[in-house]
Amino acid sequence: MDLFENETAPNGSLPPRPLAERMRPRNLEEFVGQEHLLGEGKPLSKAIVQGKIPSMILWGPPGCGKTTLAFLISGAVDAQFVFFSAVASGLKEVKAVVDLAERQWMIYHKRTALFIDEIHRFNKAQQDFFLPFVEKGSIILLGATTENPSFEVIGPLLSRCQVFTLNGLEPQNIRNIVQRALRDKENGLGEYELQVDDDAMEYIIALSSGDARRALSYIELLAEQFRDDDSKVITRAKAEVVLQKKTVLYDKNGEEHYNIISALHKAVRGSDVDAALYWLGRMLYAGEDPLYVARRMIRMAIEDIGAADPQALVVCVAAKDTYDFLGSPEGDLALAEAIVYLATAPKSNSIYKAYGSVMRAIQEKPTEPVPLHIRNAPTKLMKDLDYGKDYKYAHDFEEGYVEQEYLPDSLQGTKFYHPSKFGFEKTIRERIEWWEKLKKKP
Numbered sequence: 435m436d437l438f439e440n441e442t443a444p445n446g447s448l449p450p451r452p453l454a455e456r457m458r459p460r461n462l463e464e465f466v467g468q469e470h471l472l473g474e475g476k477p478l479s480k481a482i483v484q485g486k487i488p489s490m491i492l493w494g495p496p497g498c499g500k501t502t503l504a505f506l507i508s509g510a511v512d513a514q515f516v517f518f519s520a521v522a523s524g525l526k527e528v529k530a531v532v533d534l535a536e537r538q539w540m541i542y543h544k545r546t547a548l549f550i551d552e553i554h555r556f557n558k559a560q561q562d563f564f565l566p567f568v569e570k571g572s573i574i575l576l577g578a579t580t581e582n583p584s585f586e587v588i589g590p591l592l593s594r595c596q597v598f599t600l601n602g603l604e605p606q607n608i609r610n611i612v613q614r615a616l617r618d619k620e621n622g623l624g625e626y627e628l629q630v631d632d633d634a635m636e637y638i639i640a641l642s643s644g645d646a647r648r649a650l651s652y653i654e655l656l657a658e659q660f661r662d663d664d665s666k667v668i669t670r671a672k673a674e675v676v677l678q679k680k681t682v683l684y685d686k687n688g689e690e691h692y693n694i695i696s697a698l699h700k701a702v703r704g705s706d707v708d709a710a711l712y713w714l715g716r717m718l719y720a721g722e723d724p725l726y727v728a729r730r731m732i733r734m735a736i737e738d739i740g741a742a743d744p745q746a747l748v749v750c751v752a753a754k755d756t757y758d759f760l761g762s763p764e765g766d767l768a769l770a771e772a773i774v775y776l777a778t779a780p781k782s783n784s785i786y787k788a789y790g791s792v793m794r795a796i797q798e799k800p801t802e803p804v805p806l807h808i809r810n811a812p813t814k815l816m817k818d819l820d821y822g823k824d825y826k827y828a829h830d831f832e833e834g835y836v837e838q839e840y841l842p843d844s845l846q847g848t849k850f851y852h853p854s855k856f857g858f859e860k861t862i863r864e865r866i867e868w869w870e871k872l873k874k875k876p
Contacts, residue, residue: 453654454647456621457614458502465506466646467499467607468600478598482510489568489575491553491583491592494600495723497645500578501551503600508547513574514538515547520555525563532567539572546573553577554586561588568594580725602644602723609639611646612653623653626661633670641677641721652677694720695730698773702731703738707777714773718766727769728754734776742782742857749775780857788851795845802842837873 459465462472462482471478481487487507492500501517508515516531528548535546548564550556567573568591575595579586583597603611615622616630630638630653642649656668659676694716701709717727732754735746753772757765811822826836839846853859853866 452651453615453622454650457611457618457650459506461509462506465499465502466611467603468503471598471600478507482507485511487511487513487547487574489573489595491577491579491587491595491597492600493579493581493583493597495580495602495644495726497642497647497649498600498602499646500600501549504547504549504576504578507576508549508574511545511547511574513545513547515549517549518551520550520552520560525560528560528563532563532573535573536567545571547576548573549576549578551578552580554579554581554583558588561591565590565594603646604644605639608642608644608646608649609635612638612649615650615653616657623657623661626657626666628657628661628666628668630656630668631670634668634673637670637673643721643723645723695727698727699730699734699738702734702773702776703781705777705781707774710773710777711770714770718762718769724757724762724765724769725754728757728772731769731772731776737786738781738783739776739779739857740782740785740859741862742780742784742854742859744858746776746779780854780859782854782856782859784851784853784859791850795848795850799842799844802844805839805842807838808840833872835869835872 465472470476472482473479487510490507492503494500505515514535516535518528518531531546531548535548538544538546553561564573564575568575575591577583577587577595583592587595612630612635616624616628618624638649638652641652652673656673656676660666660668660672694713698710698713698717701713714727718724728750732747732750735750739746750772753768756768759765760768806820807823807825809816809821811817816822826838828834828836828838830836841848853863855863
């Protein structure tokens with residue numbers, strides 16, 4: 435089942451498929467971006483050259499090339515390519531294809547590359563179904579997701595797949611893709627002989643936010659509008675009229691993008707609610723991916739608020755889910771509500787610092803043994819070796835607490851976490867101080 439087969443249109447006109455579909459790369463040489471995976475000597479590049487393709491999860495934002503890359507990868511191992519969308523397909527359809535793949539494998543020793551778009555949309559039972567076939571190698575599972583696979587793909591399946599992280603395309607990548615579409619007379623817009631001036635190109639790149647599909651949709655819309663113009667030049671003014679979108683400065687090297695997200699983060703950290711709302715608005719107005727903004731807000735809740743207000747993380751995750759469910763413009767308000775909550779919440783980086791201290795301690799002494807008294811002792815042999823000996827069960831004591839060491843011997847007495855005096859961390863601090871007093875009781 436080949437989704438990228440060229441179609442012949444009547445009367446020599448352009449194929450009826452969208453430009454983004456027609457311009458999909460036919461080989462790795464035409465593929466743009468993801469040099470960290472496909473550059474010479476890089477992991478995925480090596481696997482393709484050697485023809486040893488593992489089952490994998492391709493994780494990245496929309497329009498970065500996940501589907502195209504999966505198709506090209508399947509070609510490297512002479513596998514039948516079958517596409518499924520987890521949104522539109524159910525387990526019944528998948529089972530039918532897997533049954534066919536099993537027969538192909540048993541009779542012809544030909545593998546099937548089964549591409550599941552939005553694999554995170556499949557539930558646990560549906561994901562479980564793939565395990566035996568991935569294990570024995572009758573199918574190569576190529577899953578694509580915009581969500582963190584650590585949270586959205588079940589552990590057993592994730593452990594049998596290699597995860598490759600794709601990045602949003604760089605401005606120059608988008609420029610190259612658009613220019614190739616403008617030149618291509620067979621599948622692209624070359625017969626229109628249009629040009630896009632530099633200012634209009636920067637505008638399209640900014641609106642695309644690293645999404646090649648979006649960029650090609652914009653240029654196709656513009657081409658259809660202006661293909662009969664005498665000037666044959668698309669200017670920014672023309673583009674703004676057709677696309678009905680405006681953008682602010684997001685320069686070609688991405689510096690302003692990072693400047694503005696930095697401003698948003700620092701405004702939240704500094705508890706300036708008006709500035710936080712302003713920079714949020716700037717990013718959304720410029721065409722930034724709202725889910726990228728939501729991910730950054732979740733990071734703020736963890737790094738800069740933490741246990742001072744544990745609800746901050748809940749609010750941000752809810753805002754992300756709300757946007758995912760509603761989209762724009764209603765979902766934008768959920769992000770605005772969350773940014774106000776973050777900016778006005780008590781601030782603390784105590785957990786961020788504590789975890790950093792823990793990681794440094796582990797790096798210095800990565801194999802410290804678990805103290806005997808808190809080891810698991812399910813067998814007689816373990817008990818004979820003093821596993822679990824003298825362990826004190828906290829619930830057996832009046833205060834529900836008993837002095838006992840839980841850290842390795844070399845780290846006893848170490849304090850990693852120092853809660854602040856603000857928000858809920860004030861309560862945490864009081865609890866820790868109470869436990870310290872109990873330790874000192876005779």
